Amino acid sequence: MPRVPATERRRQLVEAAFRVAARDGFGALTTRAVCAEAGAPLAIFHYCFASKQELLAELTEQTMSALFDPSRVELGPDVRSSLRAVLRAYWSTVQEEPQREPVLMALTQHALHEPGLEQIAVRQYEAYHRTARAALELIAETCAVTWTLPLPRLARMMVAVTDGVTLAWLVDRDSAAALEALDSFADTLAAHTL
Amino acid sequence: MPRVPATERRRQLVEAAFRVAARDGFGALTTRAVCAEAGAPLAIFHYCFASKQELLAELTEQTMSALFDPSRVELGPDVRSSLRAVLRAYWSTVQEEPQREPVLMALTQHALHEPGLEQIAVRQYEAYHRTARAALELIAETCAVTWTLPLPRLARMMVAVTDGVTLAWLVDRDSAAALEALDSFADTLAAHTL
């Protein structure tokens, strides 16, 4: 084992944890599995992290930071095509890294029932809603329109759409149906502009 | 412990399992916790179930059977109000038994990564889509309209809406925002009629 600074080791372990959770499921995410995946002895773990919870918190943050960025999407000329572009961009990130969303969902699910981790799920969804809101504001600005519904509500709807479509896809892996649904949602949401 | 037929015991254990999962989270759903909740000795478990997986399968089936039934919803005069009625009826079942959806979602999540349980999640979502489709057909018939999108796609959208809204609500427990989102979705989906 090469000698490596602790912060770097932490990063390695977080990455290994992601791979384990993605490949074998959240239930298989044990300290032993993480260390084995990282090719490190078991005791490394509690040298780098005070507890497993600390790893989970960092794993969430790390995975969230790779989140979809709406400001890099090339918007269309009108609201409808812009919304499609945003949702399709989200979807392409899901397809590119099909493991990220399941891991994030499992982390949310886990955090909801784990004392001391609840706020992780809350911050996760605050970030989702912030992202959706930013995308909506960007579209309104670019296409020179105003939304006829309160922005927070539209943002919630958009997060619900992406979450819902993703969840169904996780189960049946019907990518075509997922993309169709997202496109149709883009059309329906576009109706809420003036 | 009173003497009780095995099938009845199974039912008791499934109910106890639901209470444990609802109260303490899916991670706390152990054979010991279930038996303790049912007030039964541990060995009862493997007398009634061949394995823990068998309990989980039955728990899913049992919980699904209490699912929302769209045929009992009083539809409105037009598509928009009918859709609102259906979604609001779904939401009221969520509010009445706020534990059911989290348990079902955790079961789905677990089934996705557990060999031999994957088909449970698939059947779960087939049931969801069937239910949504039935509701949409009922609305079309009652309001004498036709949908301008393929029924399977609309059904998928509806399931995505309910799942997405429910998921966000599990995190922030903002019931008002959830209901607003559902109402707005009803309005947008109603646009897809001729």
Added chain:
DNA sequence: AAGCGTCCGGGTCGAGCGACCAAGAAGGGG
């Protein structure tokens, strides 16, 4: 080259897990 803070790693502890067993109690049918 000596010293010291940083990092490695084998080994282990107690708790909790799913699964199982053998013995015993209940109770209905012959």
Added chain:
DNA sequence: CCCCTTCTTGGTCGCTCGACCCGGACGCTT
């Protein structure tokens, strides 16, 4: 009445888990 199926029960096995300890190796500083 006894027997035999059905159900109950305490105990325990083998395993994995998170957490931890401590001796030792590294390598930078002085």
